[in-house]
Amino acid sequence: MKSDLSILEEFGANLAPAQEQPPAEVRHRLMNAMRQPARRPSLLSSVRGVRLAWRIGMPTVAAAGVALALVAGYLPDNTRGRPAPPGAAAQAGAAPRALPDAGQVLLLAAAHTADTPTMDARPDQFLFIDSVEVQSSAGSHRNRSGKVVFGRPTVSEPQRTRTWLSVDGTRDGLVVQETAASPVRTHIDGCKNRLQAETIDRPESTPKIPCTPEPAYQSGRVPTDPDKLLAYLYDLAAKGPTWVSIGAGQDGMPRGFVRLSDDQSAFAEIAQMLSMNHLPAVQEAAFRAAARIPGVEVRRNVADASGRTGVAVTRTEAGTREELVFDPTTYTFLGSNLIAADFDLKDAHVVRRPDGKIGRLTLRVANPKPGDVISKYALLRVAIVDKVGQRP
Template identity: 30%
Template structure:
């Protein structure tokens, strides 16, 4: 690849890596509103870079208009949790999507995911969640700011969220509290009638409505996961499943999600994994080989419960060297409460579901 070709590709790569980072926790805007503001900033960065390279690059294609799914300045990231036992290389899966059987290198991952699925299914589903209640989650989070073009990791933060369970479209989705600062969670940008239950607002009732047959569920995920330009479909579906983990859901739904993930080509098992607070666990990963980013899920080796997730670079990029961590979470507590802002009695790290 020539220097001019690399220069042309760098903005798109930056956008794609940035898209992998979650929305900021410390915000007073909705996720999409915040990203809209960030989009304007990134357009200025593109303009400045184009001006600085114009003298050495006489021909440059006009960049496509970027979507609003760009990195946030306070994007979550995990820092310093890389361990020597984690492999930083791996084979890429097929470039097409679908419910085909995973390749040979995914068999250990499939075996582990089936054990995780069985453990999830064995948990008694005695929980009742009313439409007027809130699902409470407490996590430790850490994020990287990539605005400067380099991944700069922020401090570890304590985040609590209260997500409303009403099935209808909502303008007020709940509350978020980061390091003691409480802010409202509002409807997604463009949802003038409110945000309905779904991928962007996964209520317990909506999660329970998903297919519990793994093949049907995977077909549904491939059909419903939003398309992204230049995005490998298998990776997008893997990350869509990951976005649903870490919350409260019916055991049968969790079991089906893990079995569906086992069918995605390119999904692998790691020798060792750790969450953002250093808890060791079993790792399930998939590599975005186009952008050199690994997405990893971490599970408790004793009861196979979900501990957290992280993303990190697996090759040198303009953001940092291989091993640079971009985002991470550690699950601490889940519960159902009657009011937003109300902490459950066991919110000190004991999971209630």
């Protein structure tokens, strides 16, 4: 059996220059499917470079400086006569009140979500998601010795994406991503009769494998109780830990790896979960659970992918800062960002290669500077529609 390091070496030798990304909603569905431990084999089964060659159940290889998108859910503004949140008084001419801290922002968002009505949805309908994404990519080329060399990350223009996901998870969905040339349309194979294409965007050319429907807007396996949800998130982190590479030797391969803490993994999982589950009960529980994760901080005047400015609840570790962005007055959830940060190794436990189970491996093939955008995602609207391609 090949060692983890030899697989990494093969990965580095065969990595092609970055090509176009799969639409974000497809990536997130695949990443969500990867949370099923029974389907997760060992290290590095898929390699970036071929568009949507992302297999269900395989671990993700993502590059800091190459887009790793996290999606946040959109919650319509519906205060239902609740008292104005902190900061609103200043807009009305009254004396300003102290702005809330990170935990208070999350609890205010949860209170706002509690007043958001659940949309009526039949099993045969579709969840429509209108979003904007900003991605960074690391330009790369092969030097004279054939090794891949990565340059400074470049950030894309905001890109509009419209997605249709099956309410009950059994029907085929669609992603339409606007590009400068022409829209890119990606089929999403539904889980029909407990079977689904192994590569969900290529149902005609890949074999069918057993699956469990992933409802886009129905109760599922995600708990709606904050305590149970937090336990669920930490269980995922323990069963499928994330490892981040550090530095690179003369051969371009990582000098070592650091495992993300369960706290950081749980916080990142909440951002990812919100991209897939727009049920108000789940989102309310997610905000209350996030408020209990140690190390969260608040940042002011943070822009999402569409340019809206809000207040962000953040957590930073291993060279990246996760940001959950909220409207500064209503605390509607606007979107999420992934931003490069200082990689402090002072108290880090560095290993030569990951040990035990691996849920996700992040290879830092580029060298982003603190503050560089890795990815941004903003949700503009969600709605229930009758068929794929229909807009509300």
